[in-house]
Amino acid sequence: MPETLLSVRDLKVHFPSKGAVVRAVDGVSFDIAVGETLGLLGESGCGKTTLGRSILRLQRATSGEVLYRGRAIGEDPRPFRRHIQMIFQDPYASLDPRMTVESIIAEPIRALGLAHNGGAAPRVERMMDLVGLSKRFASRYPHEFSGGQRQRIGIARALAAEPDVIVADEPISALDVSIQAQILNLLERLRDELKLSYLFISHDLRAVGRIADRIAVMYLGKIVELAPARKLYARPLMPYTKALISSLPVVGQAPVRERVVLTGDVPSPLKPPSGCYFRTRCPYAIRECAESTPELQEVEQDHWAACSRIGREHPDIGDQVRR
Numbered sequence: 001m002p003e004t005l006l007s008v009r010d011l012k013v014h015f016p017s018k019g020a021v022v023r024a025v026d027g028v029s030f031d032i033a034v035g036e037t038l039g040l041l042g043e044s045g046c047g048k049t050t051l052g053r054s055i056l057r058l059q060r061a062t063s064g065e066v067l068y069r070g071r072a073i074g075e076d077p078r079p080f081r082r083h084i085q086m087i088f089q090d091p092y093a094s095l096d097p098r099m100t101v102e103s104i105i106a107e108p109i110r111a112l113g114l115a116h117n118g119g120a121a122p123r124v125e126r127m128m129d130l131v132g133l134s135k136r137f138a139s140r141y142p143h144e145f146s147g148g149q150r151q152r153i154g155i156a157r158a159l160a161a162e163p164d165v166i167v168a169d170e171p172i173s174a175l176d177v178s179i180q181a182q183i184l185n186l187l188e189r190l191r192d193e194l195k196l197s198y199l200f201i202s203h204d205l206r207a208v209g210r211i212a213d214r215i216a217v218m219y220l221g222k223i224v225e226l227a228p229a230r231k232l233y234a235r236p237l238m239p240y241t242k243a244l245i246s247s248l249p250v251v252g253q254a255p256v257r258e259r260v261v262l263t264g265d266v267p268s269p270l271k272p273p274s275g276c277y278f279r280t281r282c283p284y285a286i287r288e289c290a291e292s293t294p295e296l297q298e299v300e301q302d303h304w305a306a307c308s309r310i311g312r313e314h315p316d317i318g319d320q321v322r323r
Helices: 048-055 101-111 121-130 147-159 177-194 205-211 229-234 239-246 287-291 315-322
Strands: 004-017 020-033 037-041 063-068 084-087 165-169 197-202 214-219 222-228 297-300 303-305
Touching: 004 048, 004 197, 020 048, 020 197, 020 222, 037 048, 037 205, 048 084, 048 165, 048 197, 084 147, 101 121, 101 147, 121 147, 147 177, 177 197, 177 205, 197 205, 205 229, 214 229, 214 239, 222 229, 222 239, 229 239
Parallel strands: 037 197, 037 214, 084 165, 165 197
Antiparallel strands: 004 020, 004 063, 214 222, 222 303, 297 303
């Protein structure tokens, strides 16, 4: 069994709002193994970014815990900063416009005491070389670069701490399509060369399917399905997951996919439905779905789903959903 590097246990992030509570993240648990990429997939507003930020304690969690190699990351995350870093969605807003590229990359090196006799400069040059930036750019400022180049600077800054885990929050969504492929290629190469593990957060099904070993599907603050990437795309169990995957365009001679169109609107996180959050849009919902909240359970080997109608008690539902 691969060694577990990062564990998230029953993590919750709730925000008070006008006498109510927004359950942005509502009891999420998963593990990431050494060298593994876990894709976190879901629509905008489902809590993906909040979950990623709470792992690094950039957002305070309401309850639950995050463990790195079995050690809990408490209220003071500084001892773990070297091991877990983040790539942010907006490559311009996440870089200080008053700092040069050299200063941006050198900041974590100096803050974590990683500069040795030669100072931070040799390590900065190495990071720039790793992400495909010429050292001639070291004295330039973020506004002098394209969006793809700025994202490479953000990646170099994350790598400068020599982390084991990188939380990549929508790292390609702000980039042109032609640049997105380059950044994905870069992330894959760095993962293999540096033996990194990723939590890759995205709403882009194709990007997640390409880079992830396993995929967790998130809906209204909860993980509703978790499986190896190929298994999830080939045989989704949850109606929500099937609807997402059916929206992918079919290219070339790929088999025609049945288009699943969900009815109704996404419920407000201020007042989610009772029981299963997805039941108001699910074609298989019954009274039981409103009365109890389904837990994530292993329905097939390495394939988990949060549905009270999928499993040994109601095996026919899983077959219906997969058609």
